[in-house]
Amino acid sequence: xxxxxxxxxxxxxxxxPGRPGVWAVxxxxxxxxxxxxxxxxxxxxxxxxxxxxxxxxxxxxxxxGKNTPRLATLDWGIAQNLTAMGVxxxxxxxxxxxxxxxxxxxxxxxxxxxxxxxxPNLELLSQLEPDRxxxxxxxxxxxPKLERVAPVSxxxxxxxxxxxxxxxxxxxxxxxxxxxxPEAAEALIRRTKKNIRDAAARLPANTAPLLVVQFADFRHxxxxxxxxxxxxxxxxxxxxxxxxxxTTRWGMAVVPLSRLAQIENGRVVVMGPVPVGVTDEIAASRxxxxxxxxxxxxxxxxxxxxxxxxxxxxxxxxxLVAGALxxxxxxxxxxxxxxxxxx
Amino acid sequence: xxxxxxxxxxxLIVAGLAAAALSAVVxxxxxxxxxxxDPNAITQIRVYxxxxxxxTVALLGGAGLALAGVLMQQTLRNPLAAxxxxxxxxxxxxxxxxxxxxxxxLIHYGRGAIAFVGGALAVALVFALAWRRGLAPTVLVLAGLxxxxxxxxxxxxxxxxxxxxxxxxxxxxxxxxxxxxxxDAVYLAxxxxxxxxxxxxxxxxxxxxxxxxxxxxxxxxxxxxxxLASLGLGVFITASIVSALxxxxxxxxxxxxxxxxxxxxxxxxxxIWAPIFGAxxxxxxDLSLQLVAGAHAALIPTGATTAAxxxxxxxxxxxxxxxxxxxxxxxxxxxxxxxxxPWRMIGLCAIAMVIMTIxxxxxxxxxxxxxxxxxxxxxxxxxxxxxxxxxxxxxxxxLALAGTIIQRVSGNxxxxxxxxGVSAGTGLGLLALLWCVPGAGTPAMLAAGTAGALATLILxxxxxxxxxxxxxxxxxxxxxxxxxxxxVQRIVLAGNDPRTQSMLAWISGSTYYVTMNTAELIAxxxxxxxxxxxxxxxxxxxxxxxxxxxxxLGLHVTASRLLLLVLVAVLTAAATLVVGPLxxxxxxxxxxARLTGLARARTQMAxxxxxxxxxxxxxxxxxxEILFPMEIPAGLVATLIGGGYFMWRLRRI
Numbered sequence: 001x002x003x004x005x006x007x008x009x010x011x012x013x014x015x016x017p018g019r020p021g022v023w024a025v026x027x028x029x030x031x032x033x034x035x036x037x038x039x040x041x042x043x044x045x046x047x048x049x050x051x052x053x054x055x056x057x058x059x060x061x062x063x064x065g066k067n068t069p070r071l072a073t074l075d076w077g078i079a080q081n082l083t084a085m086g087v088x089x090x091x092x093x094x095x096x097x098x099x100x101x102x103x104x105x106x107x108x109x110x111x112x113x114x115x116x117x118x119x120p121n122l123e124l125l126s127q128l129e130p131d132r133x134x135x136x137x138x139x140x141x142x143x144p145k146l147e148r149v150a151p152v153s154x155x156x157x158x159x160x161x162x163x164x165x166x167x168x169x170x171x172x173x174x175x176x177x178x179x180x181x182p183e184a185a186e187a188l189i190r191r192t193k194k195n196i197r198d199a200a201a202r203l204p205a206n207t208a209p210l211l212v213v214q215f216a217d218f219r220h221x222x223x224x225x226x227x228x229x230x231x232x233x234x235x236x237x238x239x240x241x242x243x244x245x246x247t248t249r250w251g252m253a254v255v256p257l258s259r260l261a262q263i264e265n266g267r268v269v270v271m272g273p274v275p276v277g278v279t280d281e282i283a284a285s286r287x288x289x290x291x292x293x294x295x296x297x298x299x300x301x302x303x304x305x306x307x308x309x310x311x312x313x314x315x316x317x318x319x320l321v322a323g324a325l326x327x328x329x330x331x332x333x334x335x336x337x338x339x340x341x342x343x
Numbered sequence: 344x345x346x347x348x349x350x351x352x353x354x355l356i357v358a359g360l361a362a363a364a365l366s367a368v369v370x371x372x373x374x375x376x377x378x379x380x381d382p383n384a385i386t387q388i389r390v391y392x393x394x395x396x397x398x399t400v401a402l403l404g405g406a407g408l409a410l411a412g413v414l415m416q417q418t419l420r421n422p423l424a425a426x427x428x429x430x431x432x433x434x435x436x437x438x439x440x441x442x443x444x445x446x447x448x449l450i451h452y453g454r455g456a457i458a459f460v461g462g463a464l465a466v467a468l469v470f471a472l473a474w475r476r477g478l479a480p481t482v483l484v485l486a487g488l489x490x491x492x493x494x495x496x497x498x499x500x501x502x503x504x505x506x507x508x509x510x511x512x513x514x515x516x517x518x519x520x521x522x523x524x525x526x527d528a529v530y531l532a533x534x535x536x537x538x539x540x541x542x543x544x545x546x547x548x549x550x551x552x553x554x555x556x557x558x559x560x561x562x563x564x565x566x567x568x569x570x571l572a573s574l575g576l577g578v579f580i581t582a583s584i585v586s587a588l589x590x591x592x593x594x595x596x597x598x599x600x601x602x603x604x605x606x607x608x609x610x611x612x613x614x615i616w617a618p619i620f621g622a623x624x625x626x627x628x629d630l631s632l633q634l635v636a637g638a639h640a641a642l643i644p645t646g647a648t649t650a651a652x653x654x655x656x657x658x659x660x661x662x663x664x665x666x667x668x669x670x671x672x673x674x675x676x677x678x679x680x681x682x683x684x685p686w687r688m689i690g691l692c693a694i695a696m697v698i699m700t701i702x703x704x705x706x707x708x709x710x711x712x713x714x715x716x717x718x719x720x721x722x723x724x725x726x727x728x729x730x731x732x733x734x735x736x737x738x739x740x741x742l743a744l745a746g747t748i749i750q751r752v753s754g755n756x757x758x759x760x761x762x763x764g765v766s767a768g769t770g771l772g773l774l775a776l777l778w779c780v781p782g783a784g785t786p787a788m789l790a791a792g793t794a795g796a797l798a799t800l801i802l803x804x805x806x807x808x809x810x811x812x813x814x815x816x817x818x819x820x821x822x823x824x825x826x827x828x829x830x831v832q833r834i835v836l837a838g839n840d841p842r843t844q845s846m847l848a849w850i851s852g853s854t855y856y857v858t859m860n861t862a863e864l865i866a867x868x869x870x871x872x873x874x875x876x877x878x879x880x881x882x883x884x885x886x887x888x889x890x891x892x893x894x895x896l897g898l899h900v901t902a903s904r905l906l907l908l909v910l911v912a913v914l915t916a917a918a919t920l921v922v923g924p925l926x927x928x929x930x931x932x933x934x935x936a937r938l939t940g941l942a943r944a945r946t947q948m949a950x951x952x953x954x955x956x957x958x959x960x961x962x963x964x965x966x967x968e969i970l971f972p973m974e975i976p977a978g979l980v981a982t983l984i985g986g987g988y989f990m991w992r993l994r995r996i
Binding site: 113217247249308 | 385394514519522707709719727837856973974
């Protein structure tokens with residue numbers, strides 16, 4: 001510690017603001033630096049702007065279709081539907097999150113990121129000059145701001161009364177009308193229904209009621225129940241949901257693992273992504289292994305499905321769940337011991 | 344009621360609740376479930392691997408937090424002190440969030456280990472900042488507050504951009520006590536025993552802290568080492584509990600306070616009764632919440648819910664606590680230099696603010712990177728920026744003024760408009776509206792926020808009228824409201840509701856939602872309020888001298904305090920409506936002005952306002968441009984910039 005003490009003493013004696021000489025020189029230096037720095041900074045800024053501004057010509061005007069509307073959206077479900085109809089939005093909020101949580105169908109590479117979905121970048125949005133901006137009821141608070149950029153349409157599922165399947169299909173139809181592609185919307189609806197029927201035909205006979213869970217951490221799961229697109233899709237596949245408890249507006253419940261002990265009849269489907277570290281903890285958990293729903297039949301795993309909004313999610317869930325159940329082993333505990341087909 | 348009777352009563356409640364829960368789950372053979380559970384009976388497995396460990400960790404956690412609370416309050420000489428005052432929880436949370444996002448491989452070492460390291464690092468930073476002043480309580484508390492704010496802002500920024508990925512940690516952050524095995528109980532028990540023994544050994548020396556500082560020193564106590572040892576113990580057990588169970592509010596602050604009121608006057612008595620009471624209190628809350636949770640779709644996390652339910656109790660406690668306080672407390676803020684030519688400094692600051700305004704209006708990124716000023720039409724750049732710059736500047740000014748007033752009136756360096764609770768009240772109003780009416784527009788938001796602020800103000804006046812608006816008690820009231828707000832926020836986050844994104848955006852202090860009309864309104868209101876506050880500067884020069892002196896100088900203390908309180912509340916509410924409740928400009932700007940050497944009321948007010956405006960405008964601009972097109976809310980950036988600078992200054996006082 002002696003060096004430190006020496007340093008402290010030095011500082012006390014030489015850097016005390018009270019010493020006029022040192023202080024005045026320091027202040028003068030600081031002032032000079034501040035002035036020069038500020039000037040240089042401003043100059044640099046202007047130069048950078050000059051270099052970048054005019055050089056990059058407006059490359060975003062699309063040559064592929066004259067009457068393709070330039071749509072921007074904040075909601076991933078809407079983006080999913082539009083992409084599946086062949087009119088992908090030019091800009092979406094949080095494109096990186098879309099890739100992680102929605103997965104399919106992928107957005108075109110040139111899709112612009114608008115920033116946070118709750119706070120899309122308005123300067124960027126107005127420079128993109130979209131023909132129309134699509135939102136859900138959740139973004140109502142910023143509608144007046146968005147309206148200053150382009151006309152806004154609300155296409156909502158979860159704040160609209162009525163069964164979720166009906167609302168999801170109606171939302172897709174409405175999107176088709178707005179995008180000027182009603183026939184593409186009808187085709188998407190037909191395709192989705194067919195995909196679900198095909199998946200249902202591939203299901204093993206006498207499939208038990210399913211408990212679709214997503215791990216929040218190793219002690220808590222989100223369960224998809226009444227009012228979720230997942231349950232609606234399961235119904236159409238002829239499957240029962242093993243969860244009859246209350247759910248939120250989005251058809252989910254967040255519960256600790258011990259609550260699953262109450263369910264006697266059913267089979268667990270774990271939906272990805274599984275948080276880091278959870279797999280090891282679950283593999284070692286006595287409680288998990290003792291759950292009746294885990295003991296009944298091997299647990300199966302499916303990758304992520306975005307359950308809020310888009311019809312492509314319904315197809316994806318149906319396909320994944322049918323595939324996972326078909327390739328599941330006949331007995332044993334299943335996931336996480338034997339990762340059962342993550343296709 | 345004596346501590347023993349109170350604890351006995353609570354123990355009966357816990358036993359009753361536990362028996363009811365057990366008989367509902369296993370029925371008859373619960374002794375079998377405790378000792379050798381039948382591996383084929385899921386009810387017995389559930390009791391043995393989930394229910395019983397949960398009850399055990401609730402007892403251990405409650406006891407540990409209460410013990411830590413006693414140590415903190417005794418050592419820091421501050422009834423506001425809680426186990427988390429020194430930044431343990433917020434440090435743990437930041438490191439966990441960062442590890443999950445940027446180095447998920449680390450999680451394999453165990454969530455608990457990472458959280459413990461994070462908490463320890465944050466506290467080490469606080470100690471380092473206060474070391475030069477011999478870990479003096481005032482400096483420690485201030486350093487802890489700033490580190491907490493800084494870490495809180497960092498956490499919120501990470502959560503805002505990665506909400507889906509971090510949901511699991513939100514559940515941890517809200518303190519869910521759910522258990523899958525005996526791991527946490529086995530982890531906590533020996534640590535609690537160790538801390539208890541350590542506290543027992545220290546208790547005789549710690550009791551001397553009830554004397555004045557000089558008195559304790561004369562008795563041969565090395566204050567710095569005593570504080571280090573005592574706080575170290577408190578931090579150790581808190582970090583252990585936080586890393587295992589998550590954030591549990593209220594218990595650590597309330598259990599020692601309630602026991603003191605119930606008659607545990609000596610430190611020794613509090614060291615025994617507070618942990619017992621804390622353990623029973625947490626267990627009782629957790630058992631009741633488990634009964635309620637059965638039917639709910641959203642998770643009811645015990646830690647945050649305890650804090651939310653505890654807030655009214657805390658409000659009830661406040662007047663009693665402040666009156667019953669016997670120990671002396673250092674009041675004076677740390678000394679600061681004094682400038683010879685204050686107005687030149689203020690002028691420089693104002694010039695810097697003007698330059699920053701020009702940058703914020705004309706420099707920015709767009710579709711093709713940085714663009715020339717005037718290269719794009721005003722409607723695509725400046726029209727969006729102008730209201731935000733104006734609102735940021737106005738809000739910064741108002742909060743700084745409010746902060747200067749409240750700090751001078753209370754003489755407490757922790758005081759800030761946020762600590763007064765008005766911001767938190769505004770935030771609660773906004774949260775409630777967003778939750779019930781998700782699509783609500785800006786006018787409704789403004790109305791809800793104003794209603795929340797008004798309700799808080801009325802509450803503050805009602806509770807504090809009898810004590811003549813004694814500053815300490817005012818701040819305690821405000822802290823209780825802040826507790827409630829923080830807790831509600833954490834409950835909401837743990838629920839993983841898609842609505843939380845817009846809530847986070849609102850409460851993290853963004854100028855995003857401001858329109859030109861609201862910005863102008865706030866600016867005009869600001870001018871009027873500043874004109875009202877300016878003539879009151881003499882009061883602000885006199886009040887810090889203490890009540891007797893003020894009275895001798897002819898000041899009506901109660902009336903002047905009430906008037907200033909209302910002024911602060913209005914200033915804060917106006918600013919909060921624009922930039923949200925979490926911008927800590929109101930704390931930072933007055934301190935910055937004082938640390939620069941602006942000592943008199945009028946110069947400090949002017950300097951703080953210039954600093955506040957500069958900080959907020961700069962923060963707004965940086966937040967808009969640095970991660971373009973993502974926007975970091977101005978309140979968060981202000982806390983990060985201002986907090987960093989503040990810590991650097993604090994190191995040298």
